[in-house]
Amino acid sequence: MMKKVRSFISFIVIFLGFFYFYTSQNPHNQTGAAGHMAHGYVEIPKKNEIPSVDVTLSPDGPDTWLLKLDLVHFSFAPEKVGEKQPSYNEGHAHLYINGKKISRLYGEYYHLGKLKEGRNEITITLNSNNHGALMAGGKPVQATEVVEVNK
Structure with a gap:
């Protein structure tokens, strides 16, 4: 009986080790700046809007x-997400709440x-079709708003 318990515990430990390794290496599970770094950045050439x-x-x-998002010189292109070539004026957005990535956005409204x-x-x-975070002059193309919720 003890041998079965030890075997089961060994299996669980190994399983959890592989599970942790996989989830920590998957760039889609990373949040905040680390998530951007996983996909990289796309610097917009100076000649582009x-x-x-x-x-x-x-x-x-x-x-x-x-x-609600108000966009200038950018359009959503969900049909092109995942292309290898960077895009500068189309793609998708990422939504972060308190530093945690919540979702990709493919439209101007989100509940x-x-x-x-x-x-x-x-x-x-704003993110390129290749998922890289758009940068202009070394600064991310982004907007932040703070809302205070009182219940």
Whole structure:
């Protein structure tokens, strides 16, 4: 009986080790700046129009929020996501709440739902079709808004 228990425990330890290794190496599981670094950055050449993004947050019901993006020189191209060549004025956005990546965005509206009580920092980054975070002059093309939630 003890031999079976030791074998089972050994299996679990090895399984958890492989599981941890796989999840820590997968770039899609990484958040914040590390997630951008996993996909890299795409510097927009000076000859191109530089895109920009602004974020507006508004109440959408008694305790939920709606996010709206205002884009300049950028369009969503979900059908091209994953292309190897970088794109500078089309792609998708990434939504971060308090530094944690929540979702990719392929449109100008997103229902945030409920936010935690207190300070919430909402950041949107614009990303190339190859998933790299767009940069202009060494700075990320992004917007951040803070919303205070009082319940």
